[in-house]
Amino acid sequence: MIAITGAAGFIGSNLAHRLADEHLDLLLVDSQLSPANALNFADLSSFRYLQHDKFISQLESGRVNPDVIFHLGACSSTTEKDWSYLESNNIDYTRRLWTWCQWRERPFIYASSAATYGDGSRGFNDRTHPAELSPLNLYGKSKNDFDLWALNQHSQGNMPPRWAGLKFFNVYGPRETHKGRMASMVYHCREQILDCNRVRLFKSNDPRFSDGGQLRDFVHVGDCVEHMIWLWRHQHPGGLYNSGTGSPRSFHDLANAVFASMGREPVIDYISMPNDLVMQYQNYTCADMTKLQNAGCGVLPTPLELGVRETVRFLESPSRLSSYSSGSYVVPTRKTA
Numbered sequence: 001m002i003a004i005t006g007a008a009g010f011i012g013s014n015l016a017h018r019l020a021d022e023h024l025d026l027l028l029v030d031s032q033l034s035p036a037n038a039l040n041f042a043d044l045s046s047f048r049y050l051q052h053d054k055f056i057s058q059l060e061s062g063r064v065n066p067d068v069i070f071h072l073g074a075c076s077s078t079t080e081k082d083w084s085y086l087e088s089n090n091i092d093y094t095r096r097l098w099t100w101c102q103w104r105e106r107p108f109i110y111a112s113s114a115a116t117y118g119d120g121s122r123g124f125n126d127r128t129h130p131a132e133l134s135p136l137n138l139y140g141k142s143k144n145d146f147d148l149w150a151l152n153q154h155s156q157g158n159m160p161p162r163w164a165g166l167k168f169f170n171v172y173g174p175r176e177t178h179k180g181r182m183a184s185m186v187y188h189c190r191e192q193i194l195d196c197n198r199v200r201l202f203k204s205n206d207p208r209f210s211d212g213g214q215l216r217d218f219v220h221v222g223d224c225v226e227h228m229i230w231l232w233r234h235q236h237p238g239g240l241y242n243s244g245t246g247s248p249r250s251f252h253d254l255a256n257a258v259f260a261s262m263g264r265e266p267v268i269d270y271i272s273m274p275n276d277l278v279m280q281y282q283n284y285t286c287a288d289m290t291k292l293q294n295a296g297c298g299v300l301p302t303p304l305e306l307g308v309r310e311t312v313r314f315l316e317s318p319s320r321l322s323s324y325s326s327g328s329y330v331v332p333t334r335k336t337a
Contacts, residue, residue, distance in 0.1 A: 003059075003066035005029040005052060005097075006073030010176040010183075011111065011168065013040035014221045015070060015228060017175075020044050027066055029055040030073060036178035056093065059100055068232055071097050071110040077182065078115060078137045079276055090142035091149070098150065101160035109228050112147050112165040112240060114217075114285055115140030124217075125288040126167060126242045136279070147240055154238055162238060164231040166224070169244035169287050173221030173307065174314040184218075185251065186311050189258040198267040199255045206283045211270040212255070214283045215248035220307035226299045227292065236295040244287025245301035257308040 006012040007028035026047040058064045074090045101108035118134045130148040135141045172184035201212040227243045259266045
């Protein structure tokens with residue numbers, strides 16, 4: 001049995017669809033389902049579902065016994081101000097899952113975040129110790145605090161037999177409609193084009209970048225899914241791993257790719273950034289992927305134009321492409337000791 005928390009969410013639901021293709025026994029976990037995120041379970045023919053509070057209770061009482069836990073459930077709002085909620089939901093709950101996997105000797109793969117890198121002044125290297133990082137918001141702090149705790153546990157030998165925390169960069173792809181404002185720019189660009197035949201991008205708040213020239217590491221969700229599966233199925237040093245492409249692209253590139261996928265000529269306007277984003281906006285992100293590559297992972301990044309095209313196709317015809325879960329390319333991995 002494979003347990004996936006946050007299974008009705010963006011990355012979690014894509015992982016569930018990917019593993020369902022292998023006819024694996026799935027236990028899907030999330031908080032209260034809404035009509036919007038419940039659609040992400042469409043076309044999954046066989047699975048069990050538990051709310052997250054019942055899951056942790058049944059896990060610790062021995063009523064469920066998964067072979068691996070993929071922990072993707074969290075409050076992911078970068079504007080959340082309630083630290084006690086983030087501490088309970090993003091840190092304490094994750095510690096309980098870690099402890100169960102440690103004592104039951106089960107693999108534990110969890111979601112960290114590229115938000116832990118803050119303004120990027122320390123770079124985007126997953127070898128940088130969490131104690132040296134300064135996230136720009138409380139969400140990033142909650143993820144960084146758990147990463148710090150996990151590495152401390154690892155140094156003391158108190159860890160699951162195989163574990164990894166993935167720092168997801170700017171993820172886009174199918175099954176993110178429910179995220180609303182927090183959905184990727186691929187989704188929002190398409191919505192804007194359908195609404196008014198143009199795209200609105202933020203004006204730059206940094207003289208080093210032109211309007212729309214801000215650079216992000218846009219990674220297809222299928223690539224992130226393959227990174228997680230590889231880390232589950234292969235021996236590697238436990239630790240934190242970036243999940244990105246290693247090749248940043250501009251918002252101009254992304255918008256143009258959406259226009260091209262829809263057969264439209266680009267029309268782009270520039271708007272001021274909302275006040276709640278100005279002080280925590282990342283103008284540049286770029287995942288250093290060498291640590292994961294050196295561990296033996298052979299997942300090659302999906303080119304932006306291809307990933308955007310497949311995402312737009314999914315949005316245009318979700319019933320026809322509901323089984324689409326990964327746009328990634330995989331090459332044979334070398335054996336590791």
